[in-house]
Amino acid sequence: xxxIAGPSEILVVCDGQTDxxxxxxxxxxQAEHDEDAQSILVxxxxxxxxxxxxxxARLLPTMERAEIIRASLEARxxxxxxxxxxxxxxxxxxxxxxxxxxxxxxxxxxxxxxxHAGAIFMGRYTAEALGDYCAGPNHVLPTSGTARYSSPLGxxxxxxxxxxxxxxxxxxxELGKVASVLAxxxxxxxxxxxxxxxxxx
Numbered sequence: 001x002x003x004i005a006g007p008s009e010i011l012v013v014c015d016g017q018t019d020x021x022x023x024x025x026x027x028x029x030q031a032e033h034d035e036d037a038q039s040i041l042v043x044x045x046x047x048x049x050x051x052x053x054x055x056x057a058r059l060l061p062t063m064e065r066a067e068i069i070r071a072s073l074e075a076r077x078x079x080x081x082x083x084x085x086x087x088x089x090x091x092x093x094x095x096x097x098x099x100x101x102x103x104x105x106x107x108x109x110x111x112x113x114x115x116h117a118g119a120i121f122m123g124r125y126t127a128e129a130l131g132d133y134c135a136g137p138n139h140v141l142p143t144s145g146t147a148r149y150s151s152p153l154g155x156x157x158x159x160x161x162x163x164x165x166x167x168x169x170x171x172x173x174e175l176g177k178v179a180s181v182l183a184x185x186x187x188x189x190x191x192x193x194x195x196x197x198x199x200x201x
Contacts, residue, residue, distance in 0.1 A: 003153065005143050007036040010128055011097035011117075013088045015104040016045030018124045024055035026101060029129050031072035032065040038076040040095065042088045049079045089113045096147040099128045116147045172198040 027039035096116035118141030140153035183191035
């Protein structure tokens with residue numbers, strides 16, 4: 001039932017106004033999982049990216065899992081400068097991250113533009129770590145870009161469902177005309193004739 005999830009991912013979109021130490025630690029929070037984890041920061045503010053890089057360099061030696069974090073960030077931890085927030089959202093949708101932090105002043109304005117993310121953390125105070133442990137939503141999430149077509153694990157994954165189709169005579173007659181054309185287009189004659197038997201003359 002469960003998905004094959006992993007390695008862990010975070011993508012932080014920041015307007016440059018969040019404390020750079022906070023952002024560095026948010027990136028660490030996924031990088032410490034393993035060397036293949038992915039931690040990405042996207043911002044239009046080049047000076048802010050430099051400040052986060054300084055925070056990373058200063059804080060990394062204080063971490064118990066420093067070697068794992070270092071290897072993860074060196075291999076899969078880019079700090080990406082974009083032209084503006086619109087391009088930042090475009091990059092986020094392209095990557096389709098497991099965890100997306102919108103570390104911005106007004107995250108609600110960007111939410112309608114987010115098409116692909118496993119879980120979205122709104123605002124500067126909503127660290128991804130809260131979602132891991134106590135914020136409430138299920139935290140089995142799609143990774144490796146699979147947020148483009150799949151969702152967090154939910155109750156529907158534990159239910160067996162059936163589709164129920166019930167046509168009236170008139171409905172079967174109308175739908176039969178459509179099914180006939182499509183079935184014959186695929187050279188599936190029995191399908192077509194099964195539908196055609198129910199078309200009213």
